Amino acid sequence: MRPFDEIIGLAVGRHGGSDAFERMLAETRPSPLHVIAAIPDDRILATMTRRVFYAGFSSKVIDSKWEAFESAFEHFDPARCAWMTEERLDELLKRPDIVKNGAKIKSVLENGRFVMELAAKHGAAARFFAEWPDKDYVGLLEFLKKNASRLGGETGMRFLRSIGKPAFIPTPDVVRALIREEVLSKSPSGRGDLLKIQAAFNQWSDQSGLDLTSISRTLAMSVG
Template sequence: MTPFADIFARAAERKGGVEALEAMLATTRPRPPADIARMRDDRILAEMTRWIFYAGFTWKVIDDKWGAFEEAFWRFDPNACAFMTDDQFGTLMQNRGIVRNGAKIKAVQANGKFLLDLEAEHGSAARFFADWPDSDHVGLLDVLKKRASHLGGDAAGRFLRAIGKPAFITTRDVVAALVREGVVSRAPGGKRDLALVQAAFNAWSTESGRDLTAISRVLAMSIGE
């Protein structure tokens, strides 16, 4: 497998040099686990919701409506969202201030319940995410896919980055880089492929001391002439 130093050098050459590349990477630095653990669970539910609603919409549309989302969903209090009544759901479906997508509104309710379950199991949802090992990122993605709602694929990785958790995202450019490096032969679609991707990221992280987010972004920026 190609040393990460060589991949980094390729990305730096494409992006105007080492300093320019480091400046780009600095915009997405993860938070220390202790900082993630101190997050309020309502803010975690808010970020889940933001990335669920971003999917299929121009992000600016959601950002412009976000104040209305906060108000409509009780500031994303997990208890309030989890125990949403049918009447409250109906009111949300009539609220022109938000995006009235029934499946995604129901996802907020399901994810509120998920966070309450994590609180019961781990003391807080924030503690659960903070304590999960980065070396098993694919395991965390699997938890989100199975136990949360509407948090599969890229949305899960982007949500994790939003709360400060290191995450790789298998975008088109990242997949192209992984194929170039011989890690996989196609976009990873099953547990075996994802295990190979995780192993490669773990090796590059050990070599470079960089987190999953940085490695993912460097891979993406190493693509092209």
């Protein structure tokens, strides 16, 4: 595993120099902690829902229907979503203007309750996510998988990145770079591999001062 400044050099060389590299990193740079912490609970639930529905569907289709989603789920008010009746769930399954997937629709109810629980304990759900230490990102992924609905794996990772939380995502290019750096020997397949990635990212972050998202993006840009 080489020092991260050498990996940055690879990425810079493959993407048109330092200025172009910095512009590409800036596109996905995480938000400051206070900005994440200020996200309203309804927007946390909305982002969870969008990511849940993206999984297995075209994001363009979901985006084109998003105004209808906002209306159908009462603008993702957590309390209203958390206590939807069976009759209300049945009505949603019949709506022609949203994606009629029963398990994913039910996840809005379950995640509404999850958001309310976080808000009750931390003052706001977003504050919980903002304050979770980046050096234990894998622990946060495990927490989401255990306590939220349909937010395991890459869906949870992309939810976190969507709210501005630093997050690595083992995309094919990132995995290729991690194998090149001998962090992994194959595509990650379980908790042990994620912990290996976390340890490498923590070391590279200490070396470079970069966040998990920027390290992830740099690794992806460093492969030919």
